[in-house]
Amino acid sequence: xxxxRGDRCPGCTKWYWYQSASHTFxxxxxxxxxxxxxxxxxxxxxxxxxxxxxxxxxxRRWNELRRIHAQISTHAAADGSSYLEMGNTKVVCxxxxxxxxxxxxxxxxxxxxxxxxxxxxLAGFSGVERRRQVRGDKRIFEMAHTITESLNxxxxxxxxxxxTLSISLHVLSQDGSLLAALINAATLACxxxxxxxxxxxxxxxxxCMSAGAPPPPQVKADDDGSNDPILDLTALEEQELPFLTVxxxxxxxxxxxxxxxxxxxxxxxxxxxxxxxDGCKRVKELxxxxxxxxxxxxASVRRAQLTRTITDAFAVKLRDLIWSRGAxxxxxxxxxxxxxxxxxxxxxxxxFRLIPVPVGGxxxxxxxxxxxDARLKGAHWQGFGTMGSDGRAVxxxxxxx
Amino acid sequence: xxxxxxxxxxxxxxxNEGAQAVDxxxxxxxxxxxxxLKTALESHAAIVTPGEVITDxxxxxxxxxxxxxxxxxxxxxxxxxxxxxxxxLLSVAPLRARYRPSIGDxxxxxxxxxxxxxxxxxxxxxxxxxxxxxxxxxPGGTLRKRTAVDELNIRSFFSEGDLLVAEVQALYQDGSAxxxxxxxxxxxxxxxxxxxxSGAGGSLxxxxxxxxxxxxxxxxxxxxxxxxxxxxxxxxxxxVNGYVWIAMRIGDTxxxxxxxxxxxxxxxxxxxxxxxxxxxxxxxRREIARVAAVIKALVEVGVRVDEDMVVKAYEASLELDMDAxxxxxxxxxxIGGERARxxxxxxxxxxx
Numbered sequence: 001x002x003x004x005r006g007d008r009c010p011g012c013t014k015w016y017w018y019q020s021a022s023h024t025f026x027x028x029x030x031x032x033x034x035x036x037x038x039x040x041x042x043x044x045x046x047x048x049x050x051x052x053x054x055x056x057x058x059x060r061r062w063n064e065l066r067r068i069h070a071q072i073s074t075h076a077a078a079d080g081s082s083y084l085e086m087g088n089t090k091v092v093c094x095x096x097x098x099x100x101x102x103x104x105x106x107x108x109x110x111x112x113x114x115x116x117x118x119x120x121x122l123a124g125f126s127g128v129e130r131r132r133q134v135r136g137d138k139r140i141f142e143m144a145h146t147i148t149e150s151l152n153x154x155x156x157x158x159x160x161x162x163x164t165l166s167i168s169l170h171v172l173s174q175d176g177s178l179l180a181a182l183i184n185a186a187t188l189a190c191x192x193x194x195x196x197x198x199x200x201x202x203x204x205x206x207x208c209m210s211a212g213a214p215p216p217p218q219v220k221a222d223d224d225g226s227n228d229p230i231l232d233l234t235a236l237e238e239q240e241l242p243f244l245t246v247x248x249x250x251x252x253x254x255x256x257x258x259x260x261x262x263x264x265x266x267x268x269x270x271x272x273x274x275x276x277x278d279g280c281k282r283v284k285e286l287x288x289x290x291x292x293x294x295x296x297x298x299a300s301v302r303r304a305q306l307t308r309t310i311t312d313a314f315a316v317k318l319r320d321l322i323w324s325r326g327a328x329x330x331x332x333x334x335x336x337x338x339x340x341x342x343x344x345x346x347x348x349x350x351x352f353r354l355i356p357v358p359v360g361g362x363x364x365x366x367x368x369x370x371x372x373d374a375r376l377k378g379a380h381w382q383g384f385g386t387m388g389s390d391g392r393a394v395x396x397x398x399x400x401x
Numbered sequence: 402x403x404x405x406x407x408x409x410x411x412x413x414x415x416x417n418e419g420a421q422a423v424d425x426x427x428x429x430x431x432x433x434x435x436x437x438l439k440t441a442l443e444s445h446a447a448i449v450t451p452g453e454v455i456t457d458x459x460x461x462x463x464x465x466x467x468x469x470x471x472x473x474x475x476x477x478x479x480x481x482x483x484x485x486x487x488x489x490l491l492s493v494a495p496l497r498a499r500y501r502p503s504i505g506d507x508x509x510x511x512x513x514x515x516x517x518x519x520x521x522x523x524x525x526x527x528x529x530x531x532x533x534x535x536x537x538x539x540p541g542g543t544l545r546k547r548t549a550v551d552e553l554n555i556r557s558f559f560s561e562g563d564l565l566v567a568e569v570q571a572l573y574q575d576g577s578a579x580x581x582x583x584x585x586x587x588x589x590x591x592x593x594x595x596x597x598x599s600g601a602g603g604s605l606x607x608x609x610x611x612x613x614x615x616x617x618x619x620x621x622x623x624x625x626x627x628x629x630x631x632x633x634x635x636x637x638x639x640x641v642n643g644y645v646w647i648a649m650r651i652g653d654t655x656x657x658x659x660x661x662x663x664x665x666x667x668x669x670x671x672x673x674x675x676x677x678x679x680x681x682x683x684x685x686r687r688e689i690a691r692v693a694a695v696i697k698a699l700v701e702v703g704v705r706v707d708e709d710m711v712v713k714a715y716e717a718s719l720e721l722d723m724d725a726x727x728x729x730x731x732x733x734x735x736i737g738g739e740r741a742r743x744x745x746x747x748x749x750x751x752x753x
């Protein structure tokens with residue numbers, strides 16, 4: 001039962017699931033004043049603002065995911081690749097294969113199913129403090145093993161005998177739910193690589209606000225919800241609260257992996273698992289959206305962005321111009337751009353010319369003629385706009401004749 | 402003072418993007434009679450994603466890229482891609498996947514391993530392809546039997562890292578390919594430039610029915626391009642596996658003479674397996690690089706790559722350079738970004 005608050009940015013593949021994900025820490029004076037709070041002695045986490053408005057440290061409610069932003073086919077040279085952000089946890093994944101692996105024994109060493117190999121690299125700058133890469137970190141190995149095993153059960157490995165699928169994951173930034181982010185990124189990259197799978201393998205974390213206490217037998221009248229399990233933990237929350245990572249296959253209740261590394265009352269497991277599985281369903285929808293956005297060619301998305309940039313630039317210029325002429329009312333101005341090489345502007349009055357500035361070999365020429373508006377006759381203006389995401393400069397020149 | 406700004410016009414669709422409707426039957430049968438397919442078939446542009454139920458109607462059979470739980474009628478997709486119907490068979494062609502060999506494909510490959518009687522060739526498939534020593538033209542007569550001496554000299558024909566163009570002769574049960582180069586068109590590659598398009602795979606789905614770019618099957622894949630100036634002629638080989646070879650054309654006599662099959666031994670000389678490159682003039686190298694950049698541009702936008710498109714895009718790039726020179730901007734060496742897109746658009750317009 002997670003709120004439907006997602007919103008999609010038009011024109012690009014970004015999903016703004018939760019907009020105000022920036023951290024908002026309460027100031028220390030309020031922290032002290034709220035020490036009489038019922039659970040604060042049990043919970044090291046500061047809950048002064050949470051109990052007031054039922055919000056967590058970063059302003060989320062208990063059942064809210066952080067913003068998930070994902071892209072596929074980010075690396076042209078890989079068979080499959082993805083980039084995934086869950087809040088401030090950022091992960092890149094590239095997949096090579098299925099390809100015949102180079103084995104020491106030469107031919108015949110491979111099994112009769114696909115061999116999935118996962119490699120995780122933590123960037124030195126990914127954490128709070130800079131760290132040199134540690135070889136043979138047991139925790140990283142365990143994560144890699146978890147991903148390997150759950151992918152082995154999700155991918156249709158029997159279709160690729162004697163082949164190897166190498167999945168290489170790079171953590172760019174860590175802010176909690178790392179294993180979940182890694183699993184989601186690996187899934188996206190595998191889909192991008194065209195490896196058949198039963199369903200998406202998706203993961204998220206769930207935590208619990210009260211560590212050692214058993215769940216109340218029934219919901220009390222004065223229950224303020226502060227004992228609720230919480231979804232999708234950040235690094236701060238992970239430090240303070242017990243949590244679990246759960247991965248499911250698709251949107252059904254098929255749990256593929258469950259990792260618990262902290263102590264909590266066994267009675268809490270049920271509700272945490274339920275919240276985690278619910279979160280996975282939501283993650284699956286988001287991941288599915290990423291795939292459905294993908295076939296739109298990158299070029300057409302870029303074109304749409306470019307068109308918007310130029311249109312906006314013109315609108316501003318035009319508004320300035322019209323106001324400077326002391327006009328009180330203008331006919332509606334229609335700005336539209338036809339795709340290049342014929343960039344054209346349709347304006348209800350005047351002639352415009354887009355003059356390309358030869359930066360990086362841009363050579364678009366455009367000329368469009370519209371009807372003229374008597375009041376704006378004789379005006380002439382010039383300006384610069386930028387074109388496209390690469391910031392190419394275009395001189396814009398216009399005149400009403 | 403209301404200024405009404407209308408939303409920008411939708412971007413033009415590029416080429417055959419969306420031109421091939423998803424639900425057109427492979428055999429041309431369109432009438433399926435009382436089909437009750439779910440989401441995927443109703444909207445043309447939609448793709449299916451892993452785990453999505455395609456249909457739960459028992460009349461359909463599952464094909465590649467789909468799965469069916471035991472004892473259930475529901476057919477689910479296992480890939481992200483477009484749905485293909487062949488009579489009562491449902492299959493999913495992935496948007497992107499590694500090349501899967503099929504018999505008769507023209508491939509460009511690279512030798513990765515030499516064994517006693519065969520080579521293992523990387524053809525960007527899940528498994529390495531094999532090339533038997535018996536499946537190549539042996540010097541001194543094609544039709545002679547291979548001997549123990551040939552086996553000893555196996556590295557003199559192809560050694561590790563050599564590039565070759567070959568055809569898929571047969572497939573094993575596990576999907577790995579067996580190649581042959583028993584034609585004068587096939588054999589070792591030299592004097593040119595190798596490139597791999599669209600990642601490591603770069604090929605189309607089954608029967609070329611995919612919308613995104615890549616090398617198209619069943620078109621002419623080996624062709625000669627003429628370049629202006631001192632560039633001379635170029636040989637272009639578009640392997641279905643996404644490997645592309647662009648080379649200087651050597652005016653040799655082998656293809657000029659109409660060689661009969663039984664006179665082949667006269668032309669298959671030792672030099673066929675030579676690894677020595679000829680000296681390539683700078684102008685030719687430049688044109689090779691231009692063709693390569695143009696192909697890369699086509700792939701990036703997701704346009705099909707075939708002879709027609711490559712030639713048209715190449716011409717467009719030449720004209721743009723000429724235009725730029727006349728306008729005084731000077732020629733730009735770089736074919737990428739804005740210019741690449743422009744070239745593709747011009748080429749698409751002309752190929753309509």
